[in-house]
Amino acid sequence: MSVTELHAARRARRRKRADLRAHGEPQRWATGGALMLGVLLILGFLLLVLWNGLATFTPGPIAVVHLANGTVLAGEPTRAEAFEPTDETLATLPPDWQERIQAEHGLASRTLYRVGNYDLYGEDFRWVADYEIRAVEHPGDVVFVERAEWGPFVGRFARIELAGTSVAAKDVSADALEEAHRRARERREEIRHVEREQIGAVNREMERLRLELRRAELAHGPGSEAASRTAARVEPALAELQREYDELAARAAELRAEDSRHRVTLEDVNGTPKELLLSEIVRYYPANAIGPFGALGIYASRWWEFLSDEPREANTEGGVLPAIFGTAAMTLLMVIAVAPLGVVTALYLREYARQGRVVSLVRISVNNLAGVPSIVYGVFGLGFFAYTVGASIDQLFYPERLPAPTFGTGGLLWSSLTLALLTVPVVIVATEEALAAVPRSIREGSLACGASRWQTIRSIVLPQAMPGIMTGLILAMARGAGEVAPLMLVGVVKLAPELPVDGVLPFVHLERSFMHLGFHIYDVGFQSRNSEAGKPMVFVTTLLLIVLIALMNATAIIVRARLKRRFAGSQF
């Protein structure tokens, strides 16, 4: 090739644009597209949860539906969908309906009504096809009654019995009924207070004395002098408590008798009556006559009940306060346990250990721990913490309660420790990276000042690594708060109205089993008798869980931002 040819070739190359791949344009689109897809998925998920969650507590109108077969039903329309009626059904329909369905390519539509009255009908929801309907009306006097048992009742008030005198519902003013209902609810609250808290306290005290006696017998042998001394002390106290108990029981019975003098008789749209105590009604409203502000009030009151009350109706109704509390307490305990464990481990690995084959092996193992299925941790937690450590604690400190376990079964403490174990790899990895990011120069500066290694770590390295460590803790917290599977083995239960923190000595009961929002979602959605009623609760609880985790993370992020500001300008 001559020099001129070379020049010509070079000119040709120069004129041509660099090709697409060289510019990296497709790669940019691919990576950006992948990100967009991820963002869209997350947004869609959040929107779905938000939409369903927020809509759950909206009170809807009640439709009274007259069917072609002459029966009547009333209910809250929940959703509608298209479906394909079978040929046999089609054949029984009048010709005009047959034509309409044919025009729609064989599809008819149907609506799901929440008819309630489970005690009368044996079902809460009913599908009604459009062709079955003769007429739909929205009468103003139909009420939606939320009951403490049996789910909602849809119908009308027939008779109302206040303080023993029964009158027709139409002769009682709405305000009078409201007032009577308020007082009935207060009475119920009082009954609960007496039965659960006061009688409960007496029971606990009696149990404590009995255990004391048992303990003395176990320690010194039954019939020994010490045991009989204890018995002499305990027995009069027990008698006194028994008297107290009887008084309280009498008071409760009195209240209950008063309560039973306030009743209502409801009847459904077909006139089937149902009598119940006024105090059994949680909330009632004339669904078609409440107006927007009334609806808003119902909506707010339902949210309040959800956030501040205990669950009822096998968790599908009522509130989730114990679950909120359990989730938060468990997560906080977990962080308290995992932070020192993870940080100290990482400190040794990064700052003290001789970097070699053994340390590499340890590091690989730690990373692999993060990939172990969480249920395995649950098994370990149950086997080690509950059955081994907990059983030993019981042997040593609570022998009088055996065979009933105290720490020897699942509980808040064991759950937190199990999750701490599950999340510790995250903290170790994050802490190690944060430590590695602290520049060597400032370590050397500290050592050159005559600081020992530990002084250097404590006053220079750790503070500067703290934001990175916090990131690790945030990740661990998010993972831990959302974990359910291991908890089912080590302490989460379907219903635990007793909170792990209360006014009874020693105030914090780490051995108690607890409720958890994550498990609550599973339980409501898939373990309840009525999954259609549970479905909206699934979304609300999911929404709540997300909000709770977001709140806890936001707190941690704010703390981290403060720490970071302290080191503004440092090499982070």
Place this chain on the structure above:
Amino acid sequence: MGRLAMQGTSAHGETAYHVATGPVGAALEIDDFSLWYGKTQALHGITMRIEKGLVTALIGPSGCGKSTLLRSFNRMNDLIEGLTVTGRIRLDGTDLYGAGVDVIALRKRMGMVFQKPNPFPLSIFENVVYPLRVDGVRDRDLLEDTAERALKAAALFDEVKDRLQENALGLSGGQQQRLCIARAIAGDPDVLLMDEPCSALDPIATAKIEELIANLKGAYSIVIVTHNMQQAGRVSDNTAFMYLGRLIEYGETQRMFVAPVVPRTQDYVTGRFG
């Protein structure tokens, strides 16, 4: 200052050695000191005396071992795994690498200033009194006196006296380096080790540091590693030229630059290689 001229050679007999002794004696006596990183030998039989109260410059091309030698004085090299040494470095007659030497106590007798300013992410005040904090000093008056004295000695006090509680990372590069010098002298060391203290600074900041070194001379024995020949010429009393881990020539700075004995030193100081 009346100085005695002294002629000497290293154990290998290849070093040109002509140094002025200081008025008081030796700060550090290095005797046939060799150092290995794993299997790589970084220092070969260094023998020299660092004079008390004077400024000694270590010069030489990159990789010649001058920083390694400096970091051997306060045993900062101990942090590196697989380090072995032979020979002795004596501080007041005790061997730094002898058995039973308390490294932490040793480092407290040496102040060190690094190539890049490395203030701690703490307040200016806490940076300066760090060596005292490490010793567990809690006496507020003592801490404040020390901070003021050290900052004045480092010619930084007037610039920062109103913001002692602010984060040290907000200072400029030159100020940060003077802060590091203040920190190094706050612990009242015998020897001040400076590892290219001006290499990350602009000319004005460099001039200030050089002025500061001139002021600190006498109170401290200073060893400074530098790449900058002019700087060595300006600030030091004695200069040691190192090459490939060996001490090639060591003598009074003026003589070293005007009439070096070894041809290689001549080549380096005149800029023919390096």
